[in-house]
Amino acid sequence: MKQFVLSLLAATSLCAADHVVYEPAGAPKGKHIVLLSGDEEYRSEEAMPMLGKLLSQRHGFKCTVLFSVGADGVIDPTAGGSLSHPEALDSADAIVMLLRFRHWDEATSKKFEAAVNRGVPIVALRTSTHAFSGYAKDSPFAKWNFNNDGGWGRKVLGETWVSHWGRHKVEATKGIIEAANASLPVLRGVSDLFANTDVYEAAPPADATILVRGQILQGMTADTPPASYKKATAGKVEQEVNTPMMPVAWLRVVKNDAGTTNKVLASTMGAATDLENEGLRRLVVNGVFWGLGMEVPEKADVRIVGEYKPTMYGFGGFQKGLRPEGFELAK
Template sequence: MKSLLLSLLAASTLQAADHVVYEPAGDSKGKHIVLLAGDEEYRSEEAMPMLGKLLSQRHGFKCTVLFSLGADGTIDPTAGGSLSHPEALDSADAIVMLLRFRHWDDATSKKFEAAVNRGVPVIALRTSTHAFNGYPKGSPFAAWNFNNNGGWGRKVLGETWVSHWGNHKVEATKGIIEAANANHPILRGVSEIFGNTDVYEAAPPADAVVLVRGQVLQGMTPDTPPASYKKATAAKVEQEVNTPMMPVAWVRVVKNDAGTENKVFCTTMGAATDLATEGTRRMVVNATFWGLGLEVPEKADVTPVGDYNPTMYGFKGNKQGLKPDDFVLGK
């Protein structure tokens, strides 16, 4: 009996030294979601495994989580040139990503490019608007750099890094559903949307459908009132900070370099701490269903599998010594 239980556990979660795979529980949807963790600030190394467990065990997707690793095999958010086991991208049906300033080698970059060019849906969180930077001049991927006319973020997602619109680590974000698009399937069953990260300045293109706008709050909890003051946009236009509110979640369909189309969901929310809020989590899960062309549940189960107590964001303070193995089911 003991050996049988161990065999079942091994079959339920396949794990390799440099990545983690969550096999679907219950009825499999036959889709493979690849989640990319790689940022120095917003704890993607905690957020992506949580989403992978949730999507596999609650909703029947196979999920593979890839990380930025140091030379010793531990998770290192500052290792901008690293993406573990990029081969997983070869069979990706969807990509969920929280990246910042990555600059992978050519082989890894080509696998990401090939997945996008196949037309896979892209669900992009927070700093993914400026996912890439540091490709040298002359690299075939230098056009991805965020400071190259907005790079990959502006071209594919519809925006790049512009500015902190709310005051960083002082003013949190309350998501306000765009009334004209309240019936969009991604918003199905979504009520409270909150994140303790600040609103980013963003101006997605005309082909984007804005789903949620970010109300800048005076404090860091959802019960604090809206902020009220004026500031200048990147275009030097002064406006009230919440009039109009900045878009924080939108969708678009983009034709890629291969001529196929990608369904794109982008939110400038989505740090690990933002995903502690049920409504914010449900929006991301719903976006995955939408991207894959599947019926979005009336109220998707977004209960985390196991404990989820994300570390506060910041350029310092990430958990040290973590390995992909620490995120297998049951740990």
Template sequence: MKHFILPFITLALVASGLRAADHVVYEPAGEAKGKHIVLLAGDEEYRSEEAMPMLGKLLSQRHGFKCTVLFSLGADGTIDPTAGASLSHPEALASADAIVMLLRFRHWDDATSKKFEAAVHRGIPIIGLRTSTHAFNGYPQDSPFAAWNFGNNGGWGRKFLGETWVSHWGKHKVEATKGIIEAANASHPILRGVSDIFANSDVYEAAPPPDALILVRGQILQGMTADTPPASYKKATAAKVEQDVNSPMMSVAWTRVVKNDAGTDNKIFCTTMGAATDLAIEGTRRLVVNGIFWGLGIEVPEKADVTPVGDYQPTMYGFKGNKTGVKPDDHALAK
């Protein structure tokens, strides 16, 4: 009898969904909005594996969205930001109403890449954070997705988000960013209720295309805290034009609408801010949440509730120092 009971219990646990998952789903609390947001974590530096679960919990519990977070995983099933070929449970993309992504230099297999491409071709909104301007790299030249590589005329990032990786315009890990709202576009819904935008990541060099609507520019600060004064020195752009680093200030948040290869339109909100530590700031977090509402075509709240669900103490960014041994299931609300 004992030999029978143990397998029966094991099967029951698997059938009930208690087995560790390779992704995490947050069901909507309160009034459900009937929208499914898929958040993609996959970068080696800015702790997307911490930021995306925080946003998923917030959007589901505060605003009634179903949220699924997908990760890059190692062979042992734990989250591994360096696993550039991995995206767990890409099947979730088939029902996505919006994609929120913080990716860097990913190179998924064809099956996964096709699922991502199919979601984009449906014309769903895309919210791209920080290194998503250079989300993909490493596809072989004969791959059907080689055009996504960031070195291929800016790749996917330039085509969709409007920019690719250019340079650290501010001094990396030395000079933080103060967000300055573009006065001409201050009434845009994404800026509703937004103030005190700050990021302890630096300003990227960025020149969005003419069809982009600039919402926020990045003032480079002399230090890493919001109370430090603006920096003042000259630097040459990628086009070899020397200018003061804060005159004009680089764009750090913008919108655009892009027609994809299937002929449908994708609403785009891109910000070169978005490290997990940046999203510890209320104003910066609200900017991103508002961008999701705007992308989905839902009225942006006058002042969206962007209070994190539970404790949010993100790890400082860097190519080393990420938390190890963490499984997607460890981000579940029950835990």
């Protein structure tokens, strides 16, 4: 019997080697959150496990984190065709994602599409505006490519990649809550928003509800003053960079291809380093509750579970040799 149990444990560990599952602590909410990592720049492979631990241990959600991995099982953010254990999407009640230029195989893409078409709520961070690229022209998922009229990002989230509005790695972002919408439940307890990433140029559609605008700062710390200069938008219109400020977080309720609707919280903030900010973590957690139709806490507990020292963003600088099992909760 003992040998059977050991064998079962070994098999379970093997099956979970390419993803990580966080079982809920406290009173389970009965909801499954699937967190998708996969980008070459903003360290989603570090950010999504942190959010998964927080949502499971502080709020009672079952959370599964999926990764881009190489053939050796090591996390490889540059493996744009990889998403480990996509079967988790079959039971997803909500999706939290930070993706960039992915091009999964057809089976994986179908599972993601099916989850979206079920009407699951989506919390999408940073480069998720341009989550997909590289699908062949004859692929049924070529419509997702960011350079195909904005692709999945523009259709679902309301925006695609446009430009760095602030100076990349030079000018950070102070989040300014949109006064007209400050009383919305999704903004409960959210304050002092700061991201050390820059503001993206963004123009969400008229059906979007703007939550936060990004004030470009002159430097990379929260205590630096606002920037003041003019530049041209993608539409060639010159404007002061902070007048008006670009939207950096918004809500949408959008009809998908199956005719159901998805509640969407999109934010162009959300790098692993950005999520050191308590206000931004609370906005993400609130977005999950809002998306699921659950009462948003007055001030959600967003204390980080365990240690979190995210790697600075940038191409080629991700931690080498990381494996999904390395993000399991400490026993």
